[in-house]
Amino acid sequence: MDGGNLPRARNGLRGQIMMSLAHGGTQSMAALAAWIPLQPPTASKIAGEVDELYYFLTAVTLFFTALIFGFIFYFMIKYRRRSEDQRAEQIHGNVLLEVVWTIIPTIICAGIFIWASYLYVRNARPPANSTEIFVIGKQWMWHIQHPEGPREIDALHIPVGQAVKLTMTSQDVIHGFFVPAFRMKKSVVPGMYNSIWFKPDKVGTFHLFCTEYCGAGHSKMIGWVYVMKPADYAAWLAGQMRDQSMAQEGRLLFNRLGCATCHVANDTGTAPSLVGIYGKPEKLRDGSTRVVDETLLRQAIIEPNSILLPHYSPIMPTFKGQVTEEQILQLMAYIKSLGAEERTSTK
Amino acid sequence: MSTAVAELPTAPSESRVNYLNASYGIKSWLLTTDHKRIALLYLVSITFMFVVGGVAATLMRIQLIEPTGAIVEPEVYNKLFSIHGIVMVFFFLVPSIPAVMGNFLIPMMIGARDVAFPKLNLLSWYLYITGSLCMLYAIAAGGVDTGWTFYPPYSSTYSHTHVIAAVTGVFIAGFSSILTGLNFIVTIHKMRAPGMTWFRMPLFLWSMYATSVIFILGTPVIAITLFLMALERLFHVGIFDPAVGGDPLLFQHLFWFYSHPAVYIMILPGMGVISELIPCFARKKIFGYKIVAYSSMAIAVLSFLVWGHHMFVTGQSIYTGLIFSVLSFAVAIPSAIKVFNWTATLYKGSISYNAPMLYALGFIGLFTMGGLTGLFLASLATDVHLNGTYFIVAHFHYIMVGGAVMAYLGGIHYWWPKITGRLYPDAWARFAALIIFVGFNLTFFPQFMLGYLGMPRRYAVYPPEFQVLNVMSSAGATILGVGYVIPLIYLIWSIKYGPIAGPNPWGATGLEWQTPSPPPTENFEEMPVVTEEPYNYPGTEVPVRG
Numbered sequence: 001m002d003g004g005n006l007p008r009a010r011n012g013l014r015g016q017i018m019m020s021l022a023h024g025g026t027q028s029m030a031a032l033a034a035w036i037p038l039q040p041p042t043a044s045k046i047a048g049e050v051d052e053l054y055y056f057l058t059a060v061t062l063f064f065t066a067l068i069f070g071f072i073f074y075f076m077i078k079y080r081r082r083s084e085d086q087r088a089e090q091i092h093g094n095v096l097l098e099v100v101w102t103i104i105p106t107i108i109c110a111g112i113f114i115w116a117s118y119l120y121v122r123n124a125r126p127p128a129n130s131t132e133i134f135v136i137g138k139q140w141m142w143h144i145q146h147p148e149g150p151r152e153i154d155a156l157h158i159p160v161g162q163a164v165k166l167t168m169t170s171q172d173v174i175h176g177f178f179v180p181a182f183r184m185k186k187s188v189v190p191g192m193y194n195s196i197w198f199k200p201d202k203v204g205t206f207h208l209f210c211t212e213y214c215g216a217g218h219s220k221m222i223g224w225v226y227v228m229k230p231a232d233y234a235a236w237l238a239g240q241m242r243d244q245s246m247a248q249e250g251r252l253l254f255n256r257l258g259c260a261t262c263h264v265a266n267d268t269g270t271a272p273s274l275v276g277i278y279g280k281p282e283k284l285r286d287g288s289t290r291v292v293d294e295t296l297l298r299q300a301i302i303e304p305n306s307i308l309l310p311h312y313s314p315i316m317p318t319f320k321g322q323v324t325e326e327q328i329l330q331l332m333a334y335i336k337s338l339g340a341e342e343r344t345s346t347k
Numbered sequence: 348m349s350t351a352v353a354e355l356p357t358a359p360s361e362s363r364v365n366y367l368n369a370s371y372g373i374k375s376w377l378l379t380t381d382h383k384r385i386a387l388l389y390l391v392s393i394t395f396m397f398v399v400g401g402v403a404a405t406l407m408r409i410q411l412i413e414p415t416g417a418i419v420e421p422e423v424y425n426k427l428f429s430i431h432g433i434v435m436v437f438f439f440l441v442p443s444i445p446a447v448m449g450n451f452l453i454p455m456m457i458g459a460r461d462v463a464f465p466k467l468n469l470l471s472w473y474l475y476i477t478g479s480l481c482m483l484y485a486i487a488a489g490g491v492d493t494g495w496t497f498y499p500p501y502s503s504t505y506s507h508t509h510v511i512a513a514v515t516g517v518f519i520a521g522f523s524s525i526l527t528g529l530n531f532i533v534t535i536h537k538m539r540a541p542g543m544t545w546f547r548m549p550l551f552l553w554s555m556y557a558t559s560v561i562f563i564l565g566t567p568v569i570a571i572t573l574f575l576m577a578l579e580r581l582f583h584v585g586i587f588d589p590a591v592g593g594d595p596l597l598f599q600h601l602f603w604f605y606s607h608p609a610v611y612i613m614i615l616p617g618m619g620v621i622s623e624l625i626p627c628f629a630r631k632k633i634f635g636y637k638i639v640a641y642s643s644m645a646i647a648v649l650s651f652l653v654w655g656h657h658m659f660v661t662g663q664s665i666y667t668g669l670i671f672s673v674l675s676f677a678v679a680i681p682s683a684i685k686v687f688n689w690t691a692t693l694y695k696g697s698i699s700y701n702a703p704m705l706y707a708l709g710f711i712g713l714f715t716m717g718g719l720t721g722l723f724l725a726s727l728a729t730d731v732h733l734n735g736t737y738f739i740v741a742h743f744h745y746i747m748v749g750g751a752v753m754a755y756l757g758g759i760h761y762w763w764p765k766i767t768g769r770l771y772p773d774a775w776a777r778f779a780a781l782i783i784f785v786g787f788n789l790t791f792f793p794q795f796m797l798g799y800l801g802m803p804r805r806y807a808v809y810p811p812e813f814q815v816l817n818v819m820s821s822a823g824a825t826i827l828g829v830g831y832v833i834p835l836i837y838l839i840w841s842i843k844y845g846p847i848a849g850p851n852p853w854g855a856t857g858l859e860w861q862t863p864s865p866p867p868t869e870n871f872e873e874m875p876v877v878t879e880e881p882y883n884y885p886g887t888e889v890p891v892r893g
Contacts, residue, residue, distance in 0.1 A: 038796065050728050087886040090631060218805060
């Protein structure tokens with residue numbers, strides 16, 4: 001795969017046109033753009049929207065920089081000291097001017113804030129029909145786990161036109177998951193789940209970078225995102241099917257670690273049944289209520305005694321250090337599937 | 348124009364007793380309580396640290412000429428950027444203007460004999476030196492590779508370098524900042540000469556006052572944070588490392604609670620210097636004195652409320668992000684107001700272009716660009732793309748180098764005749780200012796473009812499509828480096844061979860110019876009495892409007 005040149009080639013025309021417009025350039029500008037890349041590849045609708053804001057901000061920056069430089073040069077020449085006894089006209093200030101140049105930047109800043117926040121809030125939550133894929137950062141590689149089973153390292157294959165939600169955590173230090181083509185980034189923090197999502201609208205190969213310094217191999221913790229046509233993606237997925245699905249792996253683990261001894265489907269009073277538990281509110285011994293989500297399940301596995309339930313004694317041992325982050329995700333996939341089975345059977 | 352300086356009246360002789368020749372010997376310097384001598388002790392020590400940080404930066408820019416890394420392994424590169432960041436932030440920029448110019452000028456500008464606590468002032472320098480030695484030990488023993496941000500759990504658990512020595516150095520140097528801030532606040536409150544009311548103070552003093560407030564309120568937080576991180580590293584107590592029950596994001600909140608205000612510790616004094624230089628070389632009252640003074644205080648207060656904008660992509664809630672975003676825009680306003688007021692001060696002035704003025708004008712331009720590119724990072728949607736890339740690196744270098752270092756050099760050139768009693772060759776100085784301006788832009792402008800393209804910071808090797816811009820940046824750094832060496836040469840030359848400066852070579856207002864150069868140990872032969880506003884340059888008067 002000749003990945004190195006792909007993004008640059010894609011960068012081509014649109015980047016050149018945008019930048020030529022922005023800078024009022026001509027052909028020489030386009031020639032320059034072929035030599036110096038000016039715009040990262042754009043592979044999602046959100047990326048285009050972020051770029052619009054970016055170019056607006058660039059225009060604001062250029063305008064005010066030109067304004068200040070313009071005034072400075074004009075005053076520098078007009079009011080240069082021509083003779084030693086040339087005196088300045090002493091002006092203490094001007095309240096009206098102060099008000100004007102306080103209000104105008106405030107209005108511009110307010111406008112930018114609203115624009116940027118609107119984009120951010122609207123794009124913060126993934127659509128309900130997103131495909132969920134799991135990411136584990138580890139010094140110094142990206143482990144990708146597809147729910148259907150396939151695992152990848154430093155590569156992420158996804159279908160074009162389908163929203164993808166990544167649920168991410170780290171096995172060791174803080175990493176940063178960044179795909180410039182999607183204008184999307186999030187820290188990958190040990191001990192918690194962060195998620196991002198994107199909906200690629202272009203087939204191609206795009207850079208994946210680690211953006212949070214993580215040690216010796218930080219700059220080599222890079223990979224590729226392969227956005228494929230749906231048919232190609234299905235073929236790729238089928239070709240990768242030597243692994244079992246995450247839920248199946250999780251079931252084997254559930255039995256091997258002995259979870260199944262206590263957490264049986266029909267609650268016997270030793271431990272709560274896990275069937276259908278995911279996504280439901282659970283009342284804790286201290287009277288508070290928490291929804292059973294990924295964070296709570298992870299906590300229950302790693303530090304079971306930190307979550308006390310009213311009718312069960314705290315006898316569960318900790319699995320800290322005995323399960324990898326990947327295995328925790330597999331256990332979760334299994335627990336989630338228990339919920340799904342129950343829901344389908346009750347219908 | 349260049350000869351104007353030389354034509355000014357010169358002091359009759361050097362035989363007069365001044366703070367430099369009042370006593371001799373190494374002991375008379377190391378045990379001095381004279382604020383001017385302590386300022387010189389700082390000047391020498393922070394210049395040394397600047398060279399250390401500069402060498403690291405030079406090696407980094409050489410490394411990045413090649414996508415595969417031109418000279419060193421990634422492990423070494425990681426140490427280089429860590430040393431560069433820690434040394435430049437904690438051992439150069441934070442003490443630079445306050446410890447050198449603040450120490451030298453605050454008592455002189457308010458008409459006092461010394462700072463309020465001269466012995467404490469000397470202790471501050473010893474703390475700074477002790478901290479610096481710890482850091483130099485960390486470097487000599489093999490370096491530190493955490494970045495200047497010391498994020499756990501990498502710093503607390505995974506790094507195998509000399510993290511404890513480095514944070515001990517920063518911890519100790521922090522007390523130097525706290526004591527300096529304390530000293531300045533008391534001095535400004537209690538030791539002003541008769542008639543020196545708050546609104547007759549030069550704006551440099553307002554900026555030093557605002558900086559001192561941040562020193563006192565912010566520095567203890569970084570000290571506690573680094574102390575907890577060291578505890579975590581030594582004893583795994585479970586504060587920041589999730590493997591033992593800690594929260595790594597807690598560290599980031601605490602770290603930025605200091606380190607964002609620290610940005611203003613570095614830039615506010617620079618703004619103060621610029622507010623002195625512009626009126627002097629435009630021979631004009633500053634435009635909107637009170638607004639410029641109040642905006643320093645507004646910046647000091649708001650600076651404590653924006654730390655979360657460093658953490659937009661860490662998994663903060665949406666609402667937290669929105670609040671920090673709006674506050675970050677708010678802190679931009681007082682800075683913008685200052686820029687407009689400086690520019691307006693030039694209007695109808697009588698402007699000369701000696702070297703300090705060139706630095707001041709360069710500051711306004713570069714600070715404007717640095718400030719405006721900050722809007723990209725206060726905006727949530729664009730920050731998600733630009734955070735952690737070279738865009739950030741370019742942005743804060745426009746503020747820290749284009750802003751703070753330009754102001755520092757401008758101030759050194761402006762007060763050098765007062766400090767040493769000698770003039771330097773103005774033509775060389777103007778040439779160096781120009782070289783620095785050009786070299787700076789060529790170094791850091793390409794980094795904005797690299798950041799937008801997606802190149803992450805702290806990369807020892809990088810994909811080949813980023814090479815052209817990196818080579819441009821390294822070429823600019825070469826020019827910038829030359830620009831920094833030239834002043835070092837002619838300033839040292841001037842100490843022995845420069846023409847005698849006389850008390851007031853620039854024809855400036857301000858009490859520090861009404862005493863001989865170099866000043867006597869007691870600063871003023873008799874207690875000055877202040878009867879007028881600052882920047883009271885001769886000229887046609889226009890009444891206040893509006």
